[in-house]
Amino acid sequence: MLNKSIFAISGSLRxxxxxxxxxxxxxxxxxxxxxxxxxxxxxxxxxxxxGLDNDTPPEAIIRLRxxxxxxxxxxxxxxxxxxxxxxxxxxxxxxxxxxxxxxGKPTALVTASTGGENAHxxxxxxxxxxxxxVIEGGTxxxxxxxxxxxxxxxxxDLQTAxxxxxxxxxxxxxxxx
Numbered sequence: 162m163l164n165k166s167i168f169a170i171s172g173s174l175r176x177x178x179x180x181x182x183x184x185x186x187x188x189x190x191x192x193x194x195x196x197x198x199x200x201x202x203x204x205x206x207x208x209x210x211x212g213l214d215n216d217t218p219p220e221a222i223i224r225l226r227x228x229x230x231x232x233x234x235x236x237x238x239x240x241x242x243x244x245x246x247x248x249x250x251x252x253x254x255x256x257x258x259x260x261x262x263x264x265g266k267p268t269a270l271v272t273a274s275t276g277g278e279n280a281h282x283x284x285x286x287x288x289x290x291x292x293x294x295v296i297e298g299g300t301x302x303x304x305x306x307x308x309x310x311x312x313x314x315x316x317x318d319l320q321t322a323x324x325x326x327x328x329x330x331x332x333x334x335x336x337x338x
Contacts, residue, residue, distance in 0.1 A: 168232035172239025172250035182314030241280035269299035
């Protein structure tokens with residue numbers, strides 16, 4: 162499976178977040194020949210403005226849309242903030258609506274937080290609205306994530322490690338077709 166690419170987005174802006182660590186962990190599960198990139202520009206995305214969503218959107222938006230469009234699959238890993246999707250992640254997803262960059266894109270979702278149920282459900286609705294092809298079995302809710310990993314990002318809970326391996330395998334299967 163050569164020349165395949167996966168674009169990963171963390172819904173947390175915090176350096177060293179559990180979500181970024183999970184995406185790094187998933188990247189370590191990828192075989193040779195898979196290009197795996199964790200997006201590091203979420204903080205640069207300007208507030209969504211329909212007036213700017215035209216033929217010349219802001220440069221950060223152009224880069225985001227192009228990265229999604231070029232990827233064979235996308236993995237989103239996010240926390241839950243105040244029972245919902247983190248604002249900066251939702252904002253970035255709003256910028257993708259008119260471009261169709263997510264349309265038909267195999268996408269996996271990991272919600273890792275103290276709770277996470279509300280953000281997970283809301284984000285699945287958003288992914289449907291932007292026409293993602295949510296990978297069958299490619300969603301995972303990890304509650305109480307901090308009790309399941311160490312400070313270095315190593316997954317210490319066997320059930321969580323197994324679930325992440327399964328999710329990675331499903332993403333690989335989706336892009337192998």
